[in-house]
Amino acid sequence: MSRFFLGVLATLCGLLTTGAAMVWVGGVDVAADAPHHPLTYSVLDTARQRAISRAASGIAAPGDLDDPQRVRRGAGNYAAMCAECHLQPGVEQSEIRSGLYPVPPDLASRPDGEADPGANPADNERFWVIKHGIKASGMAAWGQGGMTDGDIWDLVALLRVLPDMGPGEYAGWVKASDGHSHGGGAAADHHGAAASHEHPPGTPPHKD
Ligand code: HEC
DSSP states (O other): OOHHHHHHHHHHHHHHHHHHHHHHTTOSOOOTTSOOOHHHHHHHHHHHHHHHHHHHTTOOOOTTTTOHHHHHHHHHHHHHHTHHHHOOTTOOOOHHHHHOSSOOOOTTSOOOGGGSTTOSOOHHHHHHHHHHOBTTTTBOOGGGGTOOHHHHHHHHHHHHHGGGOOHHHHHHHHHHSOSSOOSGGGGGOOOOTTTOOOOOTTOOOOOO
16 A cells, blocks of 8 residues: 555544544534534535435325315414424514524525525425424424324425415414314324413313
8 A cells, every 4th residue: 555545544544533532522512502613514404405305306295285275274283383493474583493503494484595595495395304304403203293194285285375474364374273283192282373272370181
């Protein structure tokens, strides 16, 4: 082996050892309020986009995504499970969204250039993300929580029209919805925005 390759090998070994030492001494900053180095961010962002587009390429969207019934059902689940992170018409920020990293895209607005890149991916990509989630980001795999594919397509149907709604129209859809209505864990939980009502503090769990 030439001296040149021995040199490359030694450099690589050095880098690996330095990286492992950084991890071991606790030198990697995992705080959500300390942004990644731009290069790290760009690698992670590219990995996310490429992986989602590959995974979603075989998924065909149903032909009835503009069915108002889908939008109606999607609105109830969105209000109950998504709006806190992804906002809703007339709401510009939320407490949890201010502290999450990466910041959840504003799904109630059209993307405005650099401010919110990628806030408008294709329907099948949105379906995949909602079903499977994104590691280490705060975006859950909702398919694990009892949502059927049909429930998820209802949400995708809502997301297509949400940015065009004003606060009043959105509230109307939520009111007309079945609230937090998908299966699984939701069946025992009536705290969806549309279905919610007040109970005195300390009320035990119950079915109404
Ligand atoms: C706890 C906060 C949180 C909640 C609740 C949440 N999400 Fe997310 N979501 C995120 C974050 C953070 C991302 C961005 C992840 C990334 O880019 O790595 C994301 C990404 C997405 C994306 C991809 C958007 C894009 O432009 O790439 C979609 C679609 C989405 N979420 C839909 C939903 C839906 C629908 C719900 C409710 C069922 C929901 N999310 C609930 C945090 C959340």
